[in-house]
Amino acid sequence: MFTVVDLFAGGGGASVGLRHAGLRHVLSVDFWERAVETLIASGFPGYHHDLSKPIPGWLPPVWAVWASPPCQPHSRNGKRLGKEDPRDGYGALFDQIDRIKPRWLMTENTSHLDGTDYWAEVLEKIRARFEFVEAFVLNARDYGVPQDRARLICIAGPRPFEPPKIAWGRLAPSAFLGDGFLRAEQSGATARSTSEVCQTITAARNLYFWKTNPGRRLPRDTCKHPDARILSPYETAWLQGFPLDHPFRGTLGEMQTQVGNACPPPLAYAVARAAMEADGFSW
Ligand SMILES: C[S@@+](CC[C@H](N)C(=O)[O-])C[C@H]1O[C@@H](n2cnc3c(N)ncnc32)[C@H](O)[C@@H]1O
Known part of the structure; x- marks a missing residue:
């Protein structure tokens, strides 16, 4: 069974793409109540929890963890304090991964993180846990999204894999x-x-x-x-x-925050498929 835990799940952008790829969600976690309401309304197992603390209780073994830690600590539009920023989520992510022990890990963040010393440190920690690790800057516009949105994606797992496949056509607004x-x-x-x-x-x-x-x-x-x-x-x-x-929940401003923070679902779909194909899933 291709199961996934979505960490820092927000309003469900990545979750929607992962579900479309055929993954079954075990948990979609976020500490923002409004986002969790949206997740639950979308049919995901939304769980309101601060990921700086361990997820309580028993979790079944999962095929993958998807994680989109907050990008504000790494964005050029902010102060770029990295791990010094209290919003940084990578420390919490590694604690969760060591507990969940997924077969695959897929992460998403702003492309501004690429090339930084902090990202080199994060990659080293991922490489210490997974045999095959690759990071790519992918632009959502190549995956059927009508938007210029460059994201730093990392796929890590037990088998070699091909990079996510580019969609055959471009979509315009x-x-x-x-x-x-x-x-x-x-x-x-x-x-x-x-x-x-x-x-x-x-x-x-x-x-x-x-x-x-x-x-x-x-x-x-x-x-x-x-x-x-x-x-x-x-x-x-x-x-x-x-x-x-x-089914976004909240005020118009809260809805816009969920939209603006999201990983475009078609991009998450393409990333998940790359890992699923490496594990023998065929469509
Ligand atoms: C980049 S957004 C995630 C976007 C989401 N993956 C999507 O595709 O819609 C980061 C999310 O992490 C959540 N978050 C930040 N720190 C957290 C923490 N310590 N525990 C749980 N959620 C956290 C924020 O509320 C925000 O929704």
């Missing part, structure tokens, strides 16, 4: 939003046509859809511009690769 332009408020980036993949979605509710190209200087009150409207968290969820009926 226009497929859902129609023709126009997307631009985040408070971003130096220029607007992008909806025929191109959109810029990286964040936890801030600040992405606008424009009928006309707004150029580099946004009007002072973008919200009131007749050509602009703010995207709803459901629209940004679609741009993140979530199914339209994903």
